[in-house]
Each structure stands twice: as structure tokens, then as C-alpha cells.
Amino acid sequence: MRRVPLGIAIAILLVACGGNKQEQTTAGADSVGIALAQYAPALFDSISWPDDSAAVNRGSVVWTFSCKRCHGETGAGDGHFVQQVKDADGKLVADTLAPPSMLTPGWTYGTDKVALLKYIYTGSGQQPMPHWGISGLKPRDIDAVAVYIQKVVVAPKPDSTKAR
Numbered sequence: 001m002r003r004v005p006l007g008i009a010i011a012i013l014l015v016a017c018g019g020n021k022q023e024q025t026t027a028g029a030d031s032v033g034i035a036l037a038q039y040a041p042a043l044f045d046s047i048s049w050p051d052d053s054a055a056v057n058r059g060s061v062v063w064t065f066s067c068k069r070c071h072g073e074t075g076a077g078d079g080h081f082v083q084q085v086k087d088a089d090g091k092l093v094a095d096t097l098a099p100p101s102m103l104t105p106g107w108t109y110g111t112d113k114v115a116l117l118k119y120i121y122t123g124s125g126q127q128p129m130p131h132w133g134i135s136g137l138k139p140r141d142i143d144a145v146a147v148y149i150q151k152v153v154v155a156p157k158p159d160s161t162k163a164r
């Protein structure tokens, strides 16, 4: 095994843990407009994977680093990410995000891949879901995490008693 320098290991840990600082990537209505203007379904046309497991493997890394802190390990929306929100007077009001669960039966984005890719790319502008297409993820990684969500996160688990 190669040794990872301590500084880099700490940096990776900080990224992985998310921290409780306000995200630079937080979506605002304006930036969602920019993301929407840049979004085109064709961005994903040329992406291909040797097989599903290659996409799933990559997607699992993206999920761990970029999604899990808010959406939770299983997609239940229980990442308990602390988002610092300021009120109208500029006073800091700490809040904890609770994104909707991806595990609800019939969840739209569980089967509609085009809609899922677009949502991840642009965010919604309503709340703090980042618009990944213009803030940090390449189309290939957005595609990978979409495959991961649809093949792993929402897939029925063999052990249905597992934490959901």
C-alpha cells in the first residue's frame, strides 16, 4: 500500500465529512438559471461504460464524496448536513437539511434517467441542493452517480429489515 501524506488524508477526510460550513455550491435561483442554460441532454450522449458495474463503482465514489453528507448513506435523506442559513437580518440560523427520501416506492427519479441527470446537473433552486453541472461534477460523474442511484440506492434490498 502506498502511504498517503497526512495533509492529503486530512483534506480527504474533511471533504468526506462535509463539515458544517456553508457550501459554495448552494443553489440560488440565479445560478440555477445558468445551469439550466448550460444543460443539454446531449451532454450525456457520448458517455459509455464498459459495463454497469464500472458505472456503479464510479458512482459509488461520487455518492460518498458529494451526495451522502446530505442524502445519507442509503438515500433516505438522513445525512443530517448542517447548512448555515442566514435570516433577513443576516443572523445565522443553523439548520439541518432533510432532503426527500429516494426510497419512497415509485420515486420519479428512480426510473427516469433523463430527468435524474437534469436534476443533478441543475438542482432545483428551491433549496440547498447543489447544481452539480456548474459546480464540480463532470457529466461523466453525474452519469455515474445517476446509474448508482438507480441500480443501487433505489434497488430493493435483499434484507428489507436493513436501515431505510
Ligand code: HEC
Pocket: 023, 062, 063, 066, 067, 068, 069, 070, 071, 081, 097, 098, 099, 100, 101, 102, 109, 116, 119, 120, 123, 124, 125, 126, 127, 128, 129, 130, 132, 145, 146
Ligand atoms: C448540501 C446538501 C446536498 C448535497 C451535497 C446533495 N444534495 Fe441532492 N438535495 C438536497 C436537498 C436539500 C434536496 C431537496 C430540495 C431541493 O429540491 O432542492 C435535494 C434533492 C435531490 C434530488 C431530488 C429529490 C426529490 O425527490 O425531489 C436528487 C435526485 C438529488 N438531490 C440528487 C443528489 C445527488 C446525486 C447528489 C450528489 C452528486 C446530491 N443530491 C448532493 C441537498 C443536497
